[in-house]
Amino acid sequence: MESRHVTTPFGRRPITLALVSRQIATKEIRSDKTTDKWKVLRDASEARKFLGVQDRSLAVLEALLSFYPENELRQGCQLVVFPSNAQLTLRAHGIAGATLRRHLALLVEAGLIVRRDSANGKRYARKNKSGSVESAFGFDLSPLLMRAEELAQMAQRVCADRIAYRRAKEDLTICRRDVRKLISAAIGEGADGHWQKLEAVYLELVRRIPRAPLLSDLHGLLEEMEMLREEVLNVLDIKQKAEFLSANDDHNEHHKQSSNTESLYELEPGSDVEERAMPCQNREPANIALKVFPLDMVLRACPEIVAYGPNGRVASWRDLTSASVIVRSMLGVTPSAYQEACDAIGPQNAAVMIACILERAGHINSAGGYMRALTSKSKRGQFSLGPVLMSLLRTKGISSRSGHDHGAVP
Incomplete structure (x- = not known):
């Protein structure tokens, strides 16, 4: 039967079940396993954050490894080193005795x-008649051999x-610069555009960047800063599109006029039976029949958006x-989802649609997903804004015909 002998510490130092498990585990190392002791030290140094050890602890570990005569730790060889505290102090760059003992304890606790x-x-070695070390008492380096692969993965x-941190920091710096210069150029x-509001959002994001x-x-701030950059670019793009639409307003109005401009059902599709009976190749795209609702009615149904x-x-x-x-930015709707809706309707x-979503924001879990779903249904002719606006008006107890302007606002 294989011996699984463990050694308890001398004096008042306690033994824990974790220490017992580690000692037993060192007996199960493959007989042919070897590793470079200095590579293990470098890996442990890189992984010190995960191991919970300090730089001085690693200096003590380096001193211990220097007492092992070979460069490779090898299972089956004598892996116990037994230097005195005075010798360790000398090789650990003159570390104080109390500090040495504390960091030795940390190395044991870290496994x-x-x-x-x-x-x-006492630390010493027993030798046989031929002068070879038969047994030794001191510090066993077997855990380093046993955990070589684990320490390498940690490193x-x-x-x-570290690479991801540096890249995220660089990306945040570039994105921050882009937003700052774009807003400054737009104002200048x-x-x-609402550049003062966008600048206030930018300054708040900058204020939230910690010193360390x-x-x-960094990932969270970068995501928000990228959304703000998209927002700035989207505002510039929307302004250009709005100017284009305004310049072509007269031409577009010929296609939008209807003899019944107040009808809330102009966008509604036919029944399910009619939809199934209509051949796909004969169906017109949904956005061809879209009408613009009176602005006055939209604002009565969705007053929350006025504040923005x-x-x-x-x-x-x-x-x-x-x-x-x-x-859109406040609700977390991505620029791509908003642009898709602009293209579709x-x-x-x-x-x-954004105004309607804002009005019912408390009942919607994901505004972005909800908007994409409505856009997709609009493309298939299965959704209309008319019933939504009418429902919001009814909720507020307002007639769809109240107000002064019921015509389509150019």
């Missing part, structure tokens, strides 16, 4: 070495985290579009 104490606590993880050239951020902090317009008011479709861009109806 990097095991104590093999003699009956009186690789630390290295990967007098571009339309963790990798998780220029100077806290919405007086035109341009103001509503600008407000929807701010609200037009910028004005996309702004109305």
